[in-house]
Amino acid sequence: MPGDGLAATSWTAERAFAYKRVVLWWAASRAVVLGTALAVQAAGWPRPSWYPSVASHPFALLGAWDGRWYRMVAERGYLAIPHHQSDTAFFPLYPILLRSLHRLGLPVDAAGLLVANVGLLIGLLALYELAREWLPQDAAVRTAVYAAVFPAGYVFSMVYPEGLVLAAVALAGVFAARGHWTAAAVAAAIGALARPEGVFVALPLLALAVGRWRSLSDGGRGRALTAVAAAPAAVAGLALYHWRTFGDPIAFSTAQREWGRWLSHDGVWRALVELSRAPGTYNVWLFRDALVCVLYVVLLVVALRAGVPRGWVASGALIVLLPLFSGSFTSIARFGVLALPVYAGLGAVGRRPWLDRGVLAVSLGLLVVASATILMRWP
């Protein structure tokens, strides 16, 4: 089995080669995103009159949209404004890191880009290690490389927490697979405190803990249960803060209503109705998210057939499909970049050299397009 025994943790030539490849693709893909953002900014595309503040400093484009909210939380903390869009919708760990780095002298935007891009690098290496537990070596390398160039992955280079969460969730999986339950608990808590999707890592950790229950010592069982509960517990800590500060334990969810999102049994229907009305309006961009959503589902099925554990696939399915119950396809492309089995599914698909080259070429092309159109539609 890949990942078993000493080979899983020792440094081998195979692993060194894989790391080198992943780091190179990380650097290449980030050069593509950052370069495109710079070029778009310099050209004032699509219109110089749009968002004049975007030209204020290099890479300001990458701090657009939710980046503004994260900056605000970093600078002044939370403020719940009833019946209006509020920063309580944004999870706290990423702005806390921005705030800490700002205190060390980094501008907030620069701190945001640093955390996001370094988080992605750590996340890709951890994803490779995790994929080694699921797939053969060459497919594991492809999994991480495809994650680096994935078109929706331009958000990993924005002032967004996705890079940090990718690293946390993948590390939680790697640590748990190797029996380091305390480290897995810390990583899971970090993921859940940075994005709501992070909480779904509890599912694969639960599956791992159940699968290894008999072989665990009493202490190991306690630590495994803690790791399983860590992500929901971190969210509970956040809920406690919101309750004490604003009297609303789910202020992060309440605020989402002002963006037109709320969970309900007819959410999928509302999402489809919204999609059907999108042609001919500014909302036509919804089709981008809807298409990527379908791609995610297909890749999750491929991942399941390729041997990715069901707990991970279920976690990925929840990340991709649960937002539909809030009534919109909006941003599902971004939410889904945290569904790790999607990349494993893609890694399994690209086993033929021509397919591998095709996936890389198409992904890089779409990555340029997606990075260039950041101002036209929020991710």
Next chain:
Amino acid sequence: MTGRDLVRGARIGAAALAGTCAVAGSAYALVSTLPAPQPDDRLGVRILDRLEHSRGTGAVVDLGGRRVHVRCRKLPPYRRLLTYADGTRLALSGTHVHRLPSSGRQLETARSRYPDLLAAQADLAGSYSLYSILLAQRLAHGRAIVAGLARVRGLPAYRIHLGQDRPEVQLIVDRRTLRPLAATYRSATLSGRSILGAPVGRNRWAAC
């Protein structure tokens, strides 16, 4: 299951519970390192709540050297109608305002002199819905809320910033009840103030 198994299970459960509580406590402590909402921001939220639970009926506006009464009411389906006593009629939709055809002339003559007259007329007319949007925008952007203290007809009051800083629009609210009392407008070319009418319930037709 023996008593020993039960003790083992309880120990595992207790360890897991302790670990889980430690994670939740750490998360809480970490979030608490963010600055707590400032008193001025909390005041802004309370004023916003006040504005959203009642409606203004109009005002007496001092603008461009003239004093004019203005009434405010709903204009179906979602706009507000501001009717000045000189016949000027404005339709307000969110923060957008446009002039409706009217026979009024008195302030019309000032239009050529004051390019921002329309904005000033809207800002001073006593529309709570407009004030709540402008205040919410300010809160959401993290801008300063309290401009200072004032007295209106002997009542101690707060001066509250609204919207952007230019032009400078301020709402003056009673310090005790947070009831809106007056509004001021100041730009590079024009300044004015208004005394606001008494608030009514938010579902009243002749209010906005």
